[in-house]
Amino acid sequence: MKRYTLTIVEDAADVRQRLVRLITQHTAFELLAVSTTMVDGLAALEKHKPDILLTDLGLPDGSGIEIIKAIERLHLDCEAMVISGFQDEHTVFDALEAGAKAYILKHDESQKITDAILSMMEGGAPISPVIARLMLQRFKQPPKTEAFEPIEALTERQSKILKLVSQGFSSKEIAEKLDISYYTVTTHIKNIYSKLQVNSRAEALHEAAKLGLLMQ
Numbered sequence: 001m002k003r004y005t006l007t008i009v010e011d012a013a014d015v016r017q018r019l020v021r022l023i024t025q026h027t028a029f030e031l032l033a034v035s036t037t038m039v040d041g042l043a044a045l046e047k048h049k050p051d052i053l054l055t056d057l058g059l060p061d062g063s064g065i066e067i068i069k070a071i072e073r074l075h076l077d078c079e080a081m082v083i084s085g086f087q088d089e090h091t092v093f094d095a096l097e098a099g100a101k102a103y104i105l106k107h108d109e110s111q112k113i114t115d116a117i118l119s120m121m122e123g124g125a126p127i128s129p130v131i132a133r134l135m136l137q138r139f140k141q142p143p144k145t146e147a148f149e150p151i152e153a154l155t156e157r158q159s160k161i162l163k164l165v166s167q168g169f170s171s172k173e174i175a176e177k178l179d180i181s182y183y184t185v186t187t188h189i190k191n192i193y194s195k196l197q198v199n200s201r202a203e204a205l206h207e208a209a210k211l212g213l214l215m216q
Contacts, residue, residue: 007033009041009055038062053080068098102126125201129168152195
């Protein structure tokens with residue numbers, strides 16, 4: 001199994017200890033640094049250049065969003081995952097727009113957190129179900145009559161997978177529900193992105209909502 005290097009930025013001691021335990025006990029990860037402030041998190045990111053950044057958003061001296069933004073500024077090959085307690089739509093979308101590839105809540109099950117990290121590194125965009133619902137509420141609107149259709153219509157299986165994505169299910173959970181392989185699910189999701197002309201799960205849900213695909 002490929003090993004990924006990782007840094008954590010979290011100021012809450014109990015959450016930080018839990019994350020450190022999860023990461024150090026997992027054979028796929030190598031923990032390089034743990035920070036409790038934005039300034040230290042930025043320094044650790046620049047020094048260690050990890051494969052993965054796990055960051056909280058509400059830090060004592062600023063926002064984890066600034067650390068996420070630094071990934072592009074420093075030209076790092078690093079994927080950012082938010083692990084936070086914040087659930088308001090402005091915070092969620094600010095983090096995603098800054099470059100976060102995944103948004104998981106602190107109270108999510110331990111197995112789901114590690115699975116989500118691995119899913120992100122395999123090209124997925126895992127989002128906690130409550131966050132997915134929040135996104136749908138933000139984008140919920142009647143389809144525009146003048147809206148263009150996707151270049152190619154989604155297949156019945158792709159439509160079903162898209163609806164499960166909108167309900168917050170991970171690729172692994174979708175595979176179990178439909179009794180197909182994880183690889184098949186990720187392939188379908190990539191094809192959905194291509195047909196909707198998007199690059200992420202958040203954009204796919206946005207475009208699907210605009211086109212009325214989630215109401216069919």
